Amino acid sequence: MTDQAGQTDASPLPEGRRWDTIVAGAGVAGLTVAHELAGRGYRVLVLDASDRLGGVASRIDVDGLALDAGAESFATRGGAVAELARALGLGDEIVGPNPAGAWLQLADRAVPLPKATLLGIPSSPLARDVIDALGWGGALRAYLDRLMPVLRIGKDDALGPLVRRRMGRKVLDRLVAPLAGGVYSADPDRLDVATVAPGLNNALTQAGSLSGGVAVVLEERAVAVARGDAAPSNASRPGSAVQGIRGGIHRLTAALAGSAREHRAELRTGTRVRSAAPTPTGWRVETDAGALDASSLVVALPEAQALRVLGELGGFAPLRTDAAGVTVELVTLVFAPGAIEGDPRGTGVLVAADAHGIRAKAMTHATAKWPWLREAAQGREIVRLSYGAGDAAPATEGLDDAAAAALALQDARAIFGRDLPAPVASARVRWEQGQPTSVVGARARQLALRAAADAHPNLTVVGAAVAGTGLAQVVPDARAAALGVRRERFAVPGTPWTDDVTADELETSADGDARSATAVGARDEDERGEA
Known part of the structure; x- marks a missing residue:
């Protein structure tokens, strides 16, 4: 499969x-749906307002190197991304990262992350x-947790207050906050304990302390790994439960695009979808290029953009008033x-919260x-610095590209503790992400978005807005959604469909399938790959 993600048809859409x-x-998400449907003979049109395909899994070229613009890895849980990669001919290209692990930057020193x-x-x-x-x-303050009674019966909703109360501010600021920012792009005071650390509340009650509860959860995970019920993982090391693709994650995007095109799907960049409305036989979609008609519509946009397209439809309008998101720059x-x-x-x-100046x-x-990548770089060294987490604007906000690169160089020098020379090249990418699934209340919002879409025949919403961020969330959800589109084909009278859903597919796509299973209680790691 060739890397074709940047190639799109520039000819006018046929009237x-x-x-x-x-x-x-x-x-x-959108390319996965297109790959699944086009492969079944569906006439598929994919539209995107940007100038490239792939979203956060797209490609940038820097100093002659093809690099990931955003996501550089995928979480291994569930196996859905690796399964898709194998189906696209990339199975032999799946690789693991260097197991050396990450460090923690404090105010006065850098230390390896505790294990x-x-x-x-x-x-x-x-x-x-x-x-x-x-x-x-x-x-010693953290150790006091062992001596404190569990006055609440282990039912804290938010992670930050739980850690602060049991172990003190240093644990929160120096250990938990950096991981929360790096993994979830969220303030730990907003992280839902039940989502990011399933079982911890019950383990806390069982063990009588937070540290004891952590030991119980880690032991249960170790037993599951030993039995083969779970993939090896170390929650203290972002990156240890992820894999990548030789040449970059953007190769997965390119393979999806190439597969869709081979089955005659049309992929168009630079075309914004402005609104959509139901018709007696499907959907009328208003775009920059004019009005288009389809039997079904799949919206695979970030939450705020999806609501701009669907906000006038019943069920979506109330969600527009409190749409929230995260801005990240790399x-x-x-x-x-x-x-x-x-x-x-x-x-x-x-970087710890008390590491001032970085x-x-x-x-x-x-x-x-x-x-x-080290082999491909031929001696050059590549670092990626991430800005923005939670509700705060990135430190690069308002800077031009040269100034943003200068700030990144200053931070890299402080982190490495040495006077690095000026880089030979740099690149900057900005992402607007929806509210992380991991924050308190986010799951209810995702369910509301799904319910609003389900109220309209032949309308499907996919992507991080409903599945959570991270390829391990998005991919199985999109594949299940594509099957859902096929299952609804008889809802549109007079529409010529080209395939049938098999009995096996109907069985595996029942409510509670991968689409919902990956969203409930799953982590939405930020797979851009910080550290």
Whole structure:
């Protein structure tokens, strides 16, 4: 399968043509739906307002290197992304990251991330690596958790207040907040404990302390791995439960696009979907290029954009008033050979809340993390710095590209603790993301979006807005949604459909299938790959 993600048909759309399915949005979710439907003979049109396909899994070219613009890995849980990659001929290209792990940047030093932790919460507060991160005072305060009674019966909703009350502010600021920002792009005070740490509340009650509860959860996970019921994972190390694709995650996007085109789907960039309305035989879609008709509509856009398209329809209008999101910017720096000796900060660094003077929330030493990239870079060193988390605007906000690169260089020098030379090239990418699934109340909002879509025949909403961020969330949801489109084909009178849903597919797509299972209680890791 060739890398064709950047190629789109620039010819005018044929007037009067009717499509089986129009897909609004050409990120991974939209392209997955197009791949699934076009492969079954559906006449599919994919539209995207940007100038490239792939969304957060697109490609950028920097100093002659093809790099990931956003997501550089996928969470291994569920196996759905690896399964899709294998179906697209990329199975032999799946690779793991360097297991060296990430570091933590504190106000006065950098230390390796403590190992036996759950989202930064230590199971043993007086472990040597925890003392290195917190100091003796912070570690002893954390140990008081072992002596405090569990006055609440383990039912905290938000992670931040739970950690602050049981273990103190240093654990929250130095361990939990950096991981929450790097993994979830969210303030820990808003993270839903039941979503990001399933079982922790019950384990806390069982063990009588938060650290003891963490030990129980980690032990249960270790047993599950030993039995083969779960993939190996270490919650203290972002990246340890992920995999990548040799050459970059953008190759998955390119393969999806190539597959869809091989089956005669049309993919158009630079065409914005403005609104949509139901018709007696399907949907009328208003775009920059004019009005188009289709039997079914799949909206695969970020939440705010999806609501701009669907906001006038029943059920969606109330959701427009409180749409929230996260703005993230990634600045990639390419250094000449010899600029960074060895891997002095492992695969990257998460920045603690009290590390004043560093504006980035995280840095990935990409050539240290991915052996294939080090080989491809031919001695050059590549680092990626991430800005923006929660409700705060990125520190790069309002800066031009040169100033943003200068800020990233300043932060990289502080993180590496050395006077790095100016980069030979840089690139900057900005993402507008929906509200993370992991925050308190987000799950209810996603269910409301699904319910609003389900109220309209032959309308489907996919992507992070309803499935949660991360390829491990989006891919199985999109594949199940494509099957749902096929199941609804008889709802449109007189429409010529080209395939039937098999009995096996009907059985596996019942309510409670991958579409819902991946969303309930699942983590929505930020797979841009910080650290």
